[in-house]
Amino acid sequence: MVATVRIKQWPTPIALEPGQVVLEAALNAGIPYPFGCQSGNCGACKSMLIEGKVELAEYSEFALTGEEKAQGLVLACRSMADSDIEIAWLEGEDIALHAQRKLDCKVVKLERLTHDITGVTLEIERGGPFVFTAGQFARVTFPGQKTRDYSMASRPDEPALTFHIRHMQGGHVSAYVASELEVGMPVAVEGPAGIAHLKEAHTGPIVAIAGGSGLAPIASIVETALAKGRRGPIHLYFGARDEQDVYLEDRFKALSAKHPNLSYHVVLSQPSGATGRRTGFLHEAVASDFPSLDGAKAYVAGPPVMVDAVTPVLVSKKMRREDVHADAFYTDADKPKVGA
Numbered sequence: 119m120v121a122t123v124r125i126k127q128w129p130t131p132i133a134l135e136p137g138q139v140v141l142e143a144a145l146n147a148g149i150p151y152p153f154g155c156q157s158g159n160c161g162a163c164k165s166m167l168i169e170g171k172v173e174l175a176e177y178s179e180f181a182l183t184g185e186e187k188a189q190g191l192v193l194a195c196r197s198m199a200d201s202d203i204e205i206a207w208l209e210g211e212d213i214a215l216h217a218q219r220k221l222d223c224k225v226v227k228l229e230r231l232t233h234d235i236t237g238v239t240l241e242i243e244r245g246g247p248f249v250f251t252a253g254q255f256a257r258v259t260f261p262g263q264k265t266r267d268y269s270m271a272s273r274p275d276e277p278a279l280t281f282h283i284r285h286m287q288g289g290h291v292s293a294y295v296a297s298e299l300e301v302g303m304p305v306a307v308e309g310p311a312g313i314a315h316l317k318e319a320h321t322g323p324i325v326a327i328a329g330g331s332g333l334a335p336i337a338s339i340v341e342t343a344l345a346k347g348r349r350g351p352i353h354l355y356f357g358a359r360d361e362q363d364v365y366l367e368d369r370f371k372a373l374s375a376k377h378p379n380l381s382y383h384v385v386l387s388q389p390s391g392a393t394g395r396r397t398g399f400l401h402e403a404v405a406s407d408f409p410s411l412d413g414a415k416a417y418v419a420g421p422p423v424m425v426d427a428v429t430p431v432l433v434s435k436k437m438r439r440e441d442v443h444a445d446a447f448y449t450d451a452d453k454p455k456v457g458a
């Protein structure tokens with residue numbers, strides 16, 4: 119049976135087909151519903167169910183905790199209903215709701231950033247302007263490949279879009295990028311998406327934490343914050359396995375020399391030899407560096423295991439859970455399927 123969904127922030131109700139999720143119906147109707155992964159992993163579409171019942175497909179505890187569910191919160195990207203409902207996306211937080219664009223782009227630069235991370239710069243040929251907030255991501259389709267999510271490493275005010283794509287063992291698209299992508303090739307980009315973006319209204323300290331190619335959105339956030347004249351402390355932590363995985367070091371050293379409010383820390387988790395660098399895991403470094411993070415915000419991006427380890431440490435340091443803005447780089451294989 120087709121159900122009717124009333125969305126508190128939207129004047130007209132929408133129809134929900136059997137088996138369809140609320141977020142899909144809303145986006146199809148052109149409603150600027152906040153969203154990110156569309157797979158129950160990020161929490162960007164968290165909403166209050168005001169009336170009626172929904173069936174929730176599988177999702178991660180990171181996206182919606184048991185406590186939140188008990189308070190009546192649901193994930194619009196996982197919610198199906200066979201009777202009428204009323205729902206509201208969460209407000210109050212600074213959430214970017216930009217127009218969705220479908221861009222035709224062209225590869226204009228390929229850069230080997232490390233042995234397994236490629237910097238891909240795209241020129242927008244059609245479909246712009248592409249307005250996004252630093253820290254957001256896009257759905258990117260390389261020629262003949264499945265669509266994947268990649269975070270913009272460039273600042274929103276830059277004309278070209280840059281991505282940092284790590285070649286993942288056994289991964290299809292990232293292997294293509296590492297070995298077959300060439301300058302001049304066409305690339306489709308759709309977005310922007312995600313809510314783990316720079317919150318410009320917040321003026322307190324920032325802890326920006328990146329693992330591997332998670333440096334892409336974190337670089338965009340840190341550089342945008344500095345470019346906008348932010349004076350408060352910005353603590354940038356970059357975690358890499360070994361020396362060969364460290365990248366953009368010169369850029370961040372130069373930025374911290376120019377901006378005394380930026381501190382830059384590299385942490386190696388598996389150094390293969392003696393090193394003068396800090397070693398260990400990012401969550402351990404953050405745990406030992408801060409007695410309290412009350413009033414600070416964190417931006418975290420990279421492997422899900424790192425995001426899962428860092429988040430409780432930040433909260434244990436008195437950072438509010440809603441001040442932890444994280445993008446875990448889930449792969450398609452990690453994502454639960456609707457109806458699974």
Ligand SMILES: Cc1cc2nc3c(=O)[nH]c(=O)nc-3n(C[C@H](O)[C@H](O)[C@H](O)COP(=O)(O)OP(=O)(O)OC[C@H]3O[C@@H](n4cnc5c(N)ncnc54)[C@H](O)[C@@H]3O)c2cc1C
Nearest residue numbers: 267268269283284288289290291292331334447448449451
């Ligand atoms: C919000 C977001 C932002 C992201 N931003 C970035 C970014 O900026 N940079 C970046 O490098 N990545 C980013 N990612 C990750 C990116 O979207 C891709 O998931 C990643 O590049 C791997 O894609 P792939 O096609 O190479 O791997 P896939 O082919 O999807 O494989 C991924 C992993 O799953 C394994 N696998 C494949 N098929 C199966 C199967 N059937 N069963 C079990 N395991 C399987 C593979 O061995 C591999 O380890 C982001 C992800 C998200 C959600």
Ligand code: FES
Nearest residue numbers: 154155156161195
């Ligand atoms: S968009 Fe719904 S959890 Fe990510």
